[in-house]
Amino acid sequence: MKRVLQSIAILLAFFALLFAAQRLVTPKYMSDVYEGAMTKEYYGAPKQNELLILGDCEAYDNWSPVTLYNEFGITSYIRGGPELRVWQAYYLLKDTLRYEKPRAVLLNIRMMHNGENEEGQEPYNRLNLDGMRPSWDKWQAVQASMTEGESTLSYLFPLLRYHERWRELSAEDFQYFFRTEKVSFNGYFLRADTKPATVFPVGPKLADYRFSDLAWDYLERIRLLCEAEDIVLILAKPPTIWPYWYVQWEEQIADYAARHDLAYYNLLEDLEAAGIDWETDSYDAGLHLNVFGAEKCARYLGARLQAEFSFTDYRRNPAIAAYWDALTREYAALKAKQLSELAESGTIQTYTHGGG
Amino acid sequence: MPFASEIISFTSPLFLSFAVLVILLYYTVFRKLQWQFLLVASALYYACTGWQNCVYIVITIGSVYAAARFFGTDRGRKGKRIVFWLCLALQIGMLAYLKYISDRFPLGISFYTLQSLSYLIDSYREPTAERIETNPGKLALFVAFFPQLTQGPMARYSELKKTLYGGHAFSADAFTGGLARAAFGFFKKMVIADALMPLARAYCHGPAQIAVALLLYAAALYCDFTGGIDIALGLAQMLGIALPENFNRPYLAKSVAEFWRRWHMTMGAWFRDYVFMPLSVSAPFLKLSSWSRKTFKNKLGKRLPVYIATLLTWLLTGAWHGGNAWFLLWGLANGLIILLSQELEPLYRKFHTRFPRLRENKLYGAFQVVRCFVIMSLIRGINLAGVGFTPELTPALAWPQWILITLALLLVIFYRPPKRRLWRVCAAGAFIVAVLVFGVYGFGYDSAAFMYSRF
Numbered sequence: 001m002k003r004v005l006q007s008i009a010i011l012l013a014f015f016a017l018l019f020a021a022q023r024l025v026t027p028k029y030m031s032d033v034y035e036g037a038m039t040k041e042y043y044g045a046p047k048q049n050e051l052l053i054l055g056d057c058e059a060y061d062n063w064s065p066v067t068l069y070n071e072f073g074i075t076s077y078i079r080g081g082p083e084l085r086v087w088q089a090y091y092l093l094k095d096t097l098r099y100e101k102p103r104a105v106l107l108n109i110r111m112m113h114n115g116e117n118e119e120g121q122e123p124y125n126r127l128n129l130d131g132m133r134p135s136w137d138k139w140q141a142v143q144a145s146m147t148e149g150e151s152t153l154s155y156l157f158p159l160l161r162y163h164e165r166w167r168e169l170s171a172e173d174f175q176y177f178f179r180t181e182k183v184s185f186n187g188y189f190l191r192a193d194t195k196p197a198t199v200f201p202v203g204p205k206l207a208d209y210r211f212s213d214l215a216w217d218y219l220e221r222i223r224l225l226c227e228a229e230d231i232v233l234i235l236a237k238p239p240t241i242w243p244y245w246y247v248q249w250e251e252q253i254a255d256y257a258a259r260h261d262l263a264y265y266n267l268l269e270d271l272e273a274a275g276i277d278w279e280t281d282s283y284d285a286g287l288h289l290n291v292f293g294a295e296k297c298a299r300y301l302g303a304r305l306q307a308e309f310s311f312t313d314y315r316r317n318p319a320i321a322a323y324w325d326a327l328t329r330e331y332a333a334l335k336a337k338q339l340s341e342l343a344e345s346g347t348i349q350t351y352t353h354g355g356g
Numbered sequence: 357m358p359f360a361s362e363i364i365s366f367t368s369p370l371f372l373s374f375a376v377l378v379i380l381l382y383y384t385v386f387r388k389l390q391w392q393f394l395l396v397a398s399a400l401y402y403a404c405t406g407w408q409n410c411v412y413i414v415i416t417i418g419s420v421y422a423a424a425r426f427f428g429t430d431r432g433r434k435g436k437r438i439v440f441w442l443c444l445a446l447q448i449g450m451l452a453y454l455k456y457i458s459d460r461f462p463l464g465i466s467f468y469t470l471q472s473l474s475y476l477i478d479s480y481r482e483p484t485a486e487r488i489e490t491n492p493g494k495l496a497l498f499v500a501f502f503p504q505l506t507q508g509p510m511a512r513y514s515e516l517k518k519t520l521y522g523g524h525a526f527s528a529d530a531f532t533g534g535l536a537r538a539a540f541g542f543f544k545k546m547v548i549a550d551a552l553m554p555l556a557r558a559y560c561h562g563p564a565q566i567a568v569a570l571l572l573y574a575a576a577l578y579c580d581f582t583g584g585i586d587i588a589l590g591l592a593q594m595l596g597i598a599l600p601e602n603f604n605r606p607y608l609a610k611s612v613a614e615f616w617r618r619w620h621m622t623m624g625a626w627f628r629d630y631v632f633m634p635l636s637v638s639a640p641f642l643k644l645s646s647w648s649r650k651t652f653k654n655k656l657g658k659r660l661p662v663y664i665a666t667l668l669t670w671l672l673t674g675a676w677h678g679g680n681a682w683f684l685l686w687g688l689a690n691g692l693i694i695l696l697s698q699e700l701e702p703l704y705r706k707f708h709t710r711f712p713r714l715r716e717n718k719l720y721g722a723f724q725v726v727r728c729f730v731i732m733s734l735i736r737g738i739n740l741a742g743v744g745f746t747p748e749l750t751p752a753l754a755w756p757q758w759i760l761i762t763l764a765l766l767l768v769i770f771y772r773p774p775k776r777r778l779w780r781v782c783a784a785g786a787f788i789v790a791v792l793v794f795g796v797y798g799f800g801y802d803s804a805a806f807m808y809s810r811f
Binding site for chain 1: 369754756757760778781782785788789792793794795796797798
C-alpha cells in the first residue's frame with residue numbers, strides 16, 4: 001500500500017511540475033502581441049451570440065460588437081486571429097458550434113488570399129490555434145495548418161514549443177501564471193489612436209489572381225456547414241485599403257456569392273454609406289480601422305443585418321443585457337483611457353481591460 | 357524531417373514512441389518470444405534507414421554466420437584459414453568501400469562491422485560450441501540489437517549472449533535503474549551537449565577563443581557521447597539486457613594511455629585485442645622484432661616492433677573514425693603521445709624516487725589530471741578540425757544558459773545513480789522535466805545527430 005501511495009505521489013508531483021513548467025513558459029500575451037490571447041478568450045465569454053464574425057485582422061479590428069449590441073441589440077462574437085487562414089476559420093466555426101449556434105456567420109473574405117505553408121506562418125498558427133481547447137476540431141485545424149518542422153504534439157503540449165522561453169521569462173509570466181486579463185471585447189481589439197490614410201494603393205500586378213484550391217475548398221466547407229446547420233452565411237470585405245483588394249478577387253467572390261445566393265457586403269464599394277473617413281478612422285494609414293472606424297462599420301453592418309435578416313433585439317433581455325452593459329462600461333472606460341493616454345503622451349499604454 | 361532520419365535519432369519523439377512500444381510488448385505480448393521480438397524490432401528499426409542499407413548488414417550477418425559455422429566443422433585448418441581471411445576481407449573491404457569511396461553510408465556500419473569481426477575472430481580462434489552461434493536469428497540480433505546499433509557500445513558475443521537471449525521477467529529494479537540512466541543520458545545530450553556543440557564549433561577566432569572552444573568541445577563531446585551510451589545502456593537495462601560499460605570518468609585520467617582505458621572503452625579494448633595484440637605476435641612482427649634486436653641491439657631494438665604496432669593500431673583507430681587526413685593525424689597524435697609517455701617513464705621513475713611522497717599528494721594528482729585534460733583537448737583540436745569549424749555561426753548563450761549549463765555540468769560530475777528504487781524514479785522524473793524545459797529541441801531544431809553515430 002505504501003509503495004502504491006508513493007508511486008501515485010511521485011506521478012502527481014511529476015505531472016504537477018510539468019504542468020507548472022508549461023503554464024510558466026507559455027506566452028501570456030498580456031503586454032505585447034495581444035492577439036495571441038484572443039482564441040482562448042472565447043471560452044470564457046457567454047455563449048449567447050446571434051452573429052459570429054470570422055476572419056483575420058479584418059475581423060477583430062474592423063467591427064465593434066459593442067456598437068452592434070448597443071445600437072441594434074445584436075449579440076455577436078468575433079473569432080478572429082492574425083493572418084487567419086480559411087481552414088482555421090472553418091475549424092473555429094466547428095469549434096464554436098460545440099458551444100452555441102449563431103443565427104448568422106459573417107466571413108471576412110480577404111483571408112482567402114492567406115496562403116498555405118508560407119514561410120513565417122508558424123508563429124501565426126500558434127497565435128491562432130494554441131488557445132483552442134483540446135478537441136477533434138483543434139486536432140484537424142492543426143493538421144490543416146502545420147508548416148514544415150512543426151509537430152502536432154507541440155499544440156497539445158505547448159511546453160514542447162515554448163520551453164526555450166525559460167531564459168526570457170519576465171514578470172508578466174509570473175503575474176499572469178494563474179489568470180490572464182481580457183484583451184478583447186467579444187473578440188474586438190480596441191484601439192483609439194489615429195493615423196490617417198493619405199496614400200491609396202495601386203496593387204502590383206500578380207502572376208495569378210486565383211485564390212488557392214485549398215482556400216476555395218474550405219470556403220465551400222464553411223458554406224455547406226452553415227447550410228447544414230441552417231445558419232446564414234454572409235461574406236464581407238471591410239473598407240480597409242491595405243492590402244490591396246484586386247478587381248479580379250472581387251469578381252471571384254461576387255461570382256461565388258451570386259452562385260450560392262449569399263449576401264456579400266463589400267464596404268469598399270460603399271464607403272460613403274459606411275461613413276468612413278480616412279483622416280480619422282484608421283490607426284495605421286488604412287491597414288486597420290481604429291475604434292471610430294470599427295463603430296461606423298458596425299453601424300453599417302447592423303443596419304443591413306436588421307433590414308435583411310431582422311435579428312432579435314437582445315437589449316430587452318435582462319440577463320443578456322447585464323453582460324453587455326458591463327462590457328460596454330469596460331469598453332467605454334478603455335476607450336477613454338486610451339484617448340487620455342494619447343492626449344498625454346501621444347501613445348497608447350493600455351490595451352487590456354485590466355490595464356496591462 | 358524524413359521518417360527514416362527521425363526514427364534513428366534517440367532524441368526524436370518517433371524513436372521514443374518506438375522504444376516505449378518495444379518495452380511494453382516485450383514484457384507483455386511477447387514475453388515468451390522476447391529475443392525473437394527484439395530481432396523483429398531491430399530489423400524494423402534498421403529497415404527504416406533504407407532497404408539498401410539492410411543489404412550490407414544481411415551480408416555481414418550471413419557471411420560471419422556461415423564462416424563461424426564452418427569453423428565449427430571438422431574441415432582442415434587451411435580451409436578454415438582461407439574462409440577466415442576471405443570473410444575478414446569482405447567485412448573490412450565493405451566497410452572501407454562504404455566509408456571512404458561510396459556515397460552511401462549505412463547507419464552503424466562501423467560499429468556492427470567491428471562487433472561482427474570480434475565474433476568472427478573469436479569463433480575462428482576457439483571454434484567451440486560456446487563461441488559459435490547455431491541460430492542465425494540470434495546472431496542477427498547480436499549484430500543488430502537496436503539500442504547499440506548506432507553508436508555502441510561494442511559488445512563481445514560471449515558476454516552479451518548471457519542476457520540477450522534469456523527470458524526476462526519484469527524487474528522493477530532493473531527497469532527503474534534503466535529509466536534513470538536513460539533519462540540522465542537525455543539530460544546530458546539535450547541540455548548540455550546540444551547547447552554547447554554549436555558554440556564549440558563557432559568559437560574559433562583567436563587563441564583565447566580556441567582555448568575556450570576546446571574546453572567547450574571537451575564538455576560537449578563527453579556529454580554527447582556518454583549521453584548516447586547512457587540511453588543505449590538504459591534502454592537495454594529496461595529490457596533486462598546488460599551492455600558493457602563504455603566510460604569510466606575519463607577526464608579523471610592522469611595519462612593519455614589511462615584516458616583511453618576510460619574513454620570509449622569497448623572500442624579501445626577491441627583495437628587492443630583484435631589489432632594490437634595479434635599484430636604484435638604476428639609472423640612479420642616477430643621477424644621485425646628479431647631483425648631490430650640484431651640491428652639496434654639496445655633498448656630501441658626491443659621496443660621498435662611495439663612502437664610500430666602501437667602507431668599502426670592508432671592509425672587504424674583514426675581511420676575507423678573517419679576517412680580524411682584529420683582523423684589519421686588524430687590517431688597518430690594519440691599513438692605518438694602514448695609512446696612518448698612510455699619513453700619518458702624512466703625519467704618519471706627517477707623523479708618519483710627523488711620525491712617519493714609526491715604520488716600520494718592530491719595536488720600533484722590534480723596537476724596530472726589537468727595536464728592530461730589539456731593534452732587530450734589539444735589532440736581533440738585535430739578532431740574538431742576534422743568535424744569542421746563553423747565560425748560564421750557565432751551563436752551566443754544568454755547568461756541564464758551559462759548558469760544552467762554550469763549547474764548541469766556540476767550535476768554530471770557529482771551525480772551518482774541512486775541505490776533506492778524510489779530515488780531512481782525521482783531522479784528519472786527530474787531529468788525528464790529538466791530535458792523538457794531546458795533541452796534543445798522543438799520547432800526549428802534539427803535534431804542534432806549524436807557525434808558518434810556518424811562513425
